[in-house]
Amino acid sequence: MGEFVGIDPRGADQLIQQMATGKNVLASTRHGLETAIAEAGEAWTGQQGVTPMHRSWAFFDETQRDLKWRMDTLKQMVPTSGNGLMSVIFTFGSEIEAARQGKADAAPIAEALRKHEIENSVESWRKVTAATAAMKGKLNDPAYAAAVLSTLGPEKFRALFMHWMKNRGPAMDKGLSPNAIKEGRETLGPLAEAYANAERAGRLGEEWQGPFMKATQPGVLTAIVAMSKPSTKLLNQVALKVLGRPLTADLPTSENWNLNVLVEAYDANPQALQTLLAQNKEAAGWLLHPQRVRMSGISGFEGKVAGVLDKALKPGAGVDSVREQAWVNIIRGMGAKDSPWIGG
Known part of the structure; x- marks a missing residue:
């Protein structure tokens, strides 16, 4: 698992834009060409039909997605990317692999939370934190982080923080002291990082935007901020x-x-x-x-x-x-x- 990657950020961003332009050109002409070829039938003078055009669009799309994932991950690992070649070691070899692992790691967290809500014991909470700890070392990949969040969903994600904060006085309303934040960073910090990293890369679904902000207590939101590196x-x-x-x-x-x-x-x-x-x-x-x-x-x-x-x-x-x-x-x-x- 893992891959050594060298990328020129400026050149990669330019290439992503060029591929987007290419997709737009193909998309704008595809319908007309498909109609013309269909109407011409056997009289079509071109040597090939619409299949190569579809393949070209798919190639641009797949390559653009892969390069964007690599750039999103690079920016998480080296925030001030600058110019010239940047070399990093990726945790995952592809976006698909990262998302698959994110889903796999989220499942034990959800199951541990379910059991804790029944047992509500020190031991059951220890199992929750053990499950969240499995995320460490993978969170720089925004596809991984987004998959974890998507699998958990806003309700379970919020519940994890609420269970931890419920016996800490008015913490959900007025926030946590620096000492409590330090303690929480060791247990729920990976979840906060997942949220911040996925948000920074623009990979959060709509349910994590306005609805999540509106429904989540101020103390939970500031805990997420304090335990991560939030975007502006x-x-x-x-x-x-x-x-x-x-x-x-x-x-x-x-x-x-x-x-x-x-x-x-x-x-x-x-x-x-x-x-x-x-x-x-x-x-x-x-x-x-x-x-x-x-x-x-x-x-x-x-x-x-x-x-x-x-x-x-x-x-x-x-x-x-x-x-x-x-x-x-x-x-x-x-x-x-x-x-x-x-x-x-």
Whole structure:
């Protein structure tokens, strides 16, 4: 199992686009040619019929899919691919092999979860974590990760986190402390990585998009973020879910670790925060509301927010036009009618 692969990322991306163009040309002419050949019958002067055209389209499609899978996997393993030849060792020899193994590894997880929901014991949970541990070393392949998720489905995936978090106070609502996250990374971390990797590669089905975000508790979402390396899109989706809640949902009865997870994630990816502030006019008000900062219950939280804002908005950070729009939205939000900043 495994394959040594060398790819020039720029050349591969160009070739993928060229094959897509070739498929489009064949697809746009296929119907007309098929009709003309059928109407001509024996009078057709060409030496061959429509079969070679179909084979050409299938060749482009198969080759494009294989190369895209290789590029998706390469980008997971070497995020900053750059230019020139990149060499890596793939865990699987093909997308089909990766997906087959993902389905095979998901089945014991689902079965262990089923038994745990009946027995609800330390031993039954140990079997769940043993099943998830089998995923380690394979998660860089997004086809594998997507197959695991597809086999489990959103309900079982969410249930795994909920079972682990249910005896941890308000964790599902307000998130997990850094120590709890560290512990969880050893058990459910592979599932969080699977979700983040499949999402980054654009391999999640529709049921994992809006419906999953809407139905999943904030603490579960921030646990996924904290245990993985989320894309800018995923991180900002979770941030909008957490920050868009009414302030009354974050009363200081306990620490709001969700906010801490977001700030730490943005500290690692400040351009994601820049993008959030530029694209969503309400995000600045949600994040910077004085009451939200005061009620976080986390020591030094105000300083953490200030630090990550500096990373995201200081001169030269990110893309100039995006940074400028982020500043515009912050200034407009702080000067808006009924703003909490007006009048001190």
